[in-house]
Amino acid sequence: MSSSQVMSQALRARIMSADEAAALVKPGDNVGMSGFTGSGYPKAVPLALARRIEAAHARGEPFRIGVWTGASTAPELDGALAKANGIDLRLPYQSDPTTRQRINSGSIEYIDLHLSHVAQFVWFGFLGHLDIAVIECSGILPDGRLIPSTSIGNNKTWLDQADRVIIEVNSWMNPALLGMHDVYYGTRLPPHRKPIPIIAPGDRIGETTYRCDPDKIIAVVETHAPDRNTTFAAPDDVSRAIAGHILEFFAHEVKQGRLPRNLLPLQSGVGNVANAVMAGLDDGPFPHLTAYTEVLQDGMLNLIRSGRMDLASATALSLSSDAALEFNREIEFLRDRIVLRPQEISNHPEVIRRLGVIAMNGLIEADIYGNVNSTHVRGSSIMNGIGGSGDFARNAYLSIFMTPSTAKGGTISSIVPMVTHVDHTEHDVQILVTEHGLADLRGLSPKQRARTIIEKAAHAKFRPALSDYFERACRDATGKHTPHLLDEAFNVVPPG
Numbered sequence: 001m002s003s004s005q006v007m008s009q010a011l012r013a014r015i016m017s018a019d020e021a022a023a024l025v026k027p028g029d030n031v032g033m034s035g036f037t038g039s040g041y042p043k044a045v046p047l048a049l050a051r052r053i054e055a056a057h058a059r060g061e062p063f064r065i066g067v068w069t070g071a072s073t074a075p076e077l078d079g080a081l082a083k084a085n086g087i088d089l090r091l092p093y094q095s096d097p098t099t100r101q102r103i104n105s106g107s108i109e110y111i112d113l114h115l116s117h118v119a120q121f122v123w124f125g126f127l128g129h130l131d132i133a134v135i136e137c138s139g140i141l142p143d144g145r146l147i148p149s150t151s152i153g154n155n156k157t158w159l160d161q162a163d164r165v166i167i168e169v170n171s172w173m174n175p176a177l178l179g180m181h182d183v184y185y186g187t188r189l190p191p192h193r194k195p196i197p198i199i200a201p202g203d204r205i206g207e208t209t210y211r212c213d214p215d216k217i218i219a220v221v222e223t224h225a226p227d228r229n230t231t232f233a234a235p236d237d238v239s240r241a242i243a244g245h246i247l248e249f250f251a252h253e254v255k256q257g258r259l260p261r262n263l264l265p266l267q268s269g270v271g272n273v274a275n276a277v278m279a280g281l282d283d284g285p286f287p288h289l290t291a292y293t294e295v296l297q298d299g300m301l302n303l304i305r306s307g308r309m310d311l312a313s314a315t316a317l318s319l320s321s322d323a324a325l326e327f328n329r330e331i332e333f334l335r336d337r338i339v340l341r342p343q344e345i346s347n348h349p350e351v352i353r354r355l356g357v358i359a360m361n362g363l364i365e366a367d368i369y370g371n372v373n374s375t376h377v378r379g380s381s382i383m384n385g386i387g388g389s390g391d392f393a394r395n396a397y398l399s400i401f402m403t404p405s406t407a408k409g410g411t412i413s414s415i416v417p418m419v420t421h422v423d424h425t426e427h428d429v430q431i432l433v434t435e436h437g438l439a440d441l442r443g444l445s446p447k448q449r450a451r452t453i454i455e456k457a458a459h460a461k462f463r464p465a466l467s468d469y470f471e472r473a474c475r476d477a478t479g480k481h482t483p484h485l486l487d488e489a490f491n492v493v494p495p496g
Helices: 018-022 045-058 075-083 097-105 118-124 155-161 237-255 272-282 298-306 321-329 349-355 389-395 446-456 463-476
Strands: 030-033 065-068 087-091 132-140 146-148 164-170 217-223 266-268 289-292 295-297 309-314 316-318 338-340 358-362 365-367 398-402 431-434 437-440
Touching: 018 045, 018 217, 030 155, 045 075, 065 075, 075 087, 075 097, 087 097, 118 155, 132 155, 237 272, 237 398, 237 431, 237 437, 266 272, 266 298, 272 295, 272 298, 272 358, 289 349, 295 298, 295 309, 298 309, 298 321, 349 389, 358 389, 389 398, 437 446, 446 463
Parallel strands: 030 065, 030 132, 065 087, 132 164, 164 217, 266 289, 266 358, 289 309, 295 316, 309 338, 358 398, 398 431
Antiparallel strands: 132 146, 431 437
């Protein structure tokens, strides 16, 4: 394998195997790993580290580490280390089935954080000491600067804060990525903070590469492997109906003068519903769209390629295999239209509010008053985490949550009397959308919200039970402002 993407002679001298690099990680270390939604994660060192941990356990020696990332990663990282029982603490977000099982069984401690908080919490010292960083890059320049890969996430902070650094240089990544990134080094700690100088989604305020003290880099490992490809199903009738309601709402807001014709910068969570919305926008009447989001996925990439979207700012890619190939083929065109930033900037509340972002995110369940649970099943079992949805929902110009109206083959209502876990309070949720309709909650009192959600968003077969609960709560609850019958509020009532 060619080592041409390691252009620093000093750092070429530190090239070693993944097994040799993994031997430099110590039991009990907190390890900052690159990776965000399956892009830009280290491909070789975590697997080698998992093998080392398994061997240590076979000898009866304890070996577990703290794993800090940008967001979710891949089976070669989260999956391998969790299978080896090598993770003591995980933060701030995960989506791996083995990791999830171990978190819910109690064998992994998990800290679910707003993604904009992670870097500053590390700088504040709230999370303890970061011992080592393992960061994927697409190259190392002759002067030692590091070319980022397909995600930035928290990598800048890991490189700054870690005592020791291992760099994976992935030659599968296109060298033309150089110039797409915007790594901002202007953040300060209180009381010396200054405004983030972004006034438009495409503003570049930083550098195209990472800085790292070369004396901290203890190993360079060469790899050649693609990212974990995200699989997206084609939009179905439900996702197309949800997208249709949102697009109709956008058109109404433009007509009312509350949105410009090109809308406002878009943020969208990952998933098939989000891609359906993007597909609808590609066929819609809104020109010169922009995005200020966390993740750029297939639908948004298609908007850029078609000319419907002028530019997108994110912290990571999350592409299907076909879209990843298209991205590489068209990278010279895309490099001027995509900006990848650290996640404390892509998710920064001040910037989100200033730009007037339109936030669109998914959920597990919502209640009749508009509280949203996006992380837990039946109140106690974590699914993935809050991710960046809270960063955007609380600060967006429009905060939209979207979901199919039922789950588990139509046997469970996504609209319930009271959510079993609250991630987004009613104060941060403006719009709820299902395939049945769009509930606009702006300017409504709690009881008005309840009637609107039941009428507009709930599935027809669950509507009578929800209405019955609400009317009895209005009659019998002690308080009449947000009436609840607490002895039955957590029961998801089946159809009669």
